[in-house]
């Protein structure tokens with residue numbers, strides 16, 4: 450199996466703690482509690498580490514389960530995430546002064562670097578990568594799913610951020626994950642087939658991917674997506690591993706697959722604008738020179754491509 454950048458969770462999720470009465474009061478008084486910060490889908494970082502602060506460093510934070518979520522615990526202590534208000538620091542009182550209880554939090558935000566895990570996930574250590582991915586995934590779910598899908602009522606957060614309950618019909622809702630397949634396609638000459646999305650700038654190429662549809666197995670989705678996007682038929686496939694991709698809620702299931710009729714490969718024009726076959730030398734040279742752009746190092750696409758290549762592919766520095 451592939452070792453994937455965002456699939457390195459090592460902290461015990463400690464689900465048994467989620468419903469504990471008075472949990473946050475207890476954890477706020479515990480000197481081993483650490484809190485990760487999430488702002489507009491990005492996590493606070495300190496170089497190549499996830500920034501973890503003590504509860505006492507967060508004056509003015511609303512300590513309800515709407516904003517504070519339990520990530521898990523290990524031998525060093527318990528980890529929480531705090532989802533900061535999108536417009537932190539912008540709240541003003543009638544005199545135009547920053548609202549006092551938020552001001553200190555806003556100053557902390559000002560001197561903190563926030564980054565998307567798409568960009569920094571691969572640079573974080575195992576513990577931090579897992580904590581950051583869980584924190585971002587939970588915050589994305591709450592952001593997108595405030596209402597009951599059954600009746601439309603505003604739901605209430607419970608279980609330390611891991612459940613939303615509808616006050617009208619008592620229905621429980623849990624964090625949602627949408628499976629998607631992503632495939633490194635290889636032809637009979639061991640060349641790699643990559644596609645350029647219609648949404649991307651000219652030179653960016655990646656593996657083909659798509660969501661698993663209702664009633665489908667992952668394998669059926671691989672065959673369907675690959676035929677839809679590239680008009681080629683998959684003859685054999687092997688599962689390579691999975692990682693969460695919380696933008697907002699995907700779980701990427703990675704495959705290597707063999708295709709035969711590459712002569713007839715054709716981009717669908719709707720999702721994929723262009724298809725190309727690469728030898729190892731071509732992908733190495735074109736990536737190194739910047740003629741093509743590869744997917745970011747935190748993505749499963751990059752891992753699938755480099756697994757086929759047999760090593761790390763170098764590219765010119767970029768953000």
Ligand SMILES: [Zn+2]
Pocket residue numbers: 597598599600601602615616617618619620
């Ligand atoms: Zn409801």
